[in-house]
Amino acid sequence: MSSLQELSEAVQRGDAAAASGATTALVGGDIGPADILNRALLPAMAVIGERFREREIFLPDVLLAARAMKAAMAVLEPLLLRDGVAKSGVVVLGTVRGDLHDIGKNLVSVMLQGAGYDVVDLGSDVDADAFIDAALDADAAVIGMSALLTTTMTEMAAVVRRIEERGLHDRLRTIVGGAPLSEAFAREIGADGFAPDATAAVERIRELVRR
Amino acid sequence: MKVSLARRLAAGVVVGDGGWGTMLAERGLPAGAPPELWTLQRPEILAEIARAYVDAGAELITTNTFGASPMRLSLHRLGDRFEEINRRGVEIVRAAVGDEVLVSASIGPTGRLLAPLGNADPAEVSRGFAEQARILVAAGADVLCIETMTDLEEATLAVRAARSISEEIAIIASMTFDITPRGPFTVMGVSVSQAAETLASAGATLVGSNCGAGVEEMRIVAKAFVEVATVPVAIQPNAGLPRRQDGVLVYPESPDRFAAAVAAMAATGVGLVGGCCGTTPAHIAALRRRIGR
Ligand code: B12
Ligand SMILES: [Zn+2]
Secondary structure: OOOHHHHHHHHHHOOHHHHHHHHHHHHOOOOOHHHHHHHHHHHHHHHHHHHHHOOOOOHHHHHHHHHHHHHHHHHHHHHHHHOOOOOOEEEEEEEEOOOOOOHHHHHHHHHHHHOOEEEEEOOOOEOHHHHHHHHHHHOOOEEEEEOOOOOOHHHHHHHHHHHHHOOOOOOOEEEEEOOOOOHHHHHHHOOOEEOOOHHHHHHHHHHHHHO | OOOOHHHHHHHOOEEEOOOOHHHHHHOOOOOOOOOOHHHHHOHHHHHHHHHHHHHHOOOEEEOOOOOOOHHHHHHOOOHHHHHHHHHHHHHHHHHHHOOOOEEEEEEOOOOOOEOOOOOEOHHHHHHHHHHHHHHHHHOOOOEEEEEEEOOHHHHHHHHHHHHHHOOOOEEEEEEOOEEEOOEEEOOOOOEHHHHHHHHHHHOOOEEEEEOOOOHHHHHHHHHHHHHHOOOOEEEEOOOOOOEEEOOEEEOOOOHHHHHHHHHHHHHOOOOEEOOOOOOOHHHHHHHHHHHOO
């Protein structure tokens, strides 16, 4: 008999086969798919995010956990859809123009998918209009931008400005992140949100979507 | 007569140069443009920076080839200029500083994660490093400087590849660490003792650290390296983490504070000292004054 605890541990260990197996076993029982997501998978990824922030674990551990989470989601996703568990929304993510750092952005993507968002990941070195066009195409409510370089942070201001210019601010919210950023910088450039790490990013985006 | 890095290390502390990326940005390299572009377009600026570092007292000058591995260049659609960028990178510095200063050819990470964690093929990565090292050595580099590494496997591939090209060339293998509650680790989870041991046995003649958060953090890293390394230690910290002030970047460490902190590391047994991001000829001049000739 598989338990939520076992599933959570498999994800935290980064054991994709065990996570997928535990999920398959659980969905035959009386715990609903939404509960499996909310009581095992999301808490497991929250623990991973927290332990990485404290550097008790490192990037490889996080990436493996993310992979295990995806393996579990592959089993769960059709059932969530069948039960009509509403998707949380669509988020467009990318690293801004001139910046190739994508590891942090990828973690944010993983956590968002784990929390039930559809993510359109544009990769790195993304142009202002490419962010906006992708968001319109996918009917996304939020654009998330990452920058790790003090020289490319200013690109975020350009995207925010471009959204204004195109008259889309009532439709598109922006959130920014990356090691050199701060809440103050986000406010200065007129972004709607900032988060210091991937776990906080999910919370902030949830607030932005609700608004 | 040129004195080799090994001979210099045996005689005392060696002073290297400071940052390049930040110097280029200051001179107008557009944000996001690969620094290697200026090897092709603005060689006179590279020569000027190299000379400024020699005038400041550096005896080893880094080439503008940090991002010139085949994988990194192809990201910028400069893959077809690979040979030229690496060869010219060495030639420009050599022509600017003459024969008595050591030319240290920079080799940076590919920026990709190795399989199975990522999708970069280790054999291809290794071939790329070997090709890059072959061109740098043929162009006359005195030292190969493998730097800013965070993945020990990738760093080891680079050191082995470099060593396969030349049995005698000096190889610096340098990684970037964060300070955690359990001491320094790279973002990939590599400790100082793992790095020191693995890289030396792969063929590095110096091991150490560059970049990172600043001199305070680097003091902890340097101490750990000096304790465990079986080969000389190279330490090149940042001038702190940059802040934006009225739209311009400001690095917090003044030349004087930087020099005092780095000279203190040299006094504890570090063999080669220099600077990384945000350090300038003024930082190296201050460091040289503290260390003496
Ligand atoms: C790995 C790395 C690289 C790799 C990138 C590989 C890749 N595919 O991403 C390579 C080798 C390519 C690289 C290149 C360069 N790098 Co680099 N790099 C790093 C390093 C070591 C780790 C970054 C990282 O992945 N951290 C781990 C992730 C998980 O953290 P994170 O990105 O901060 O993300 C978290 C949060 O910020 C947040 N977040 C991130 N994005 C978003 C987005 C949103 C919407 C939200 C809400 C939240 C959020 O959540 C994430 C998860 O918790 C850092 C140093 C360091 N220790 O930080 C330097 C660093 C970022 N690099 C630096 C520099 C200078 C460079 C180069 C310019 C070097 C050069 N001279 O060529 C080039 C630039 C290339 C380019 N054009 O982008 C400097 C930047 C200094 C500055 N602030 O300007 C740093 C800080 C090193 C230093 N100490 O000086 N680098
Ligand atoms: Zn640096």
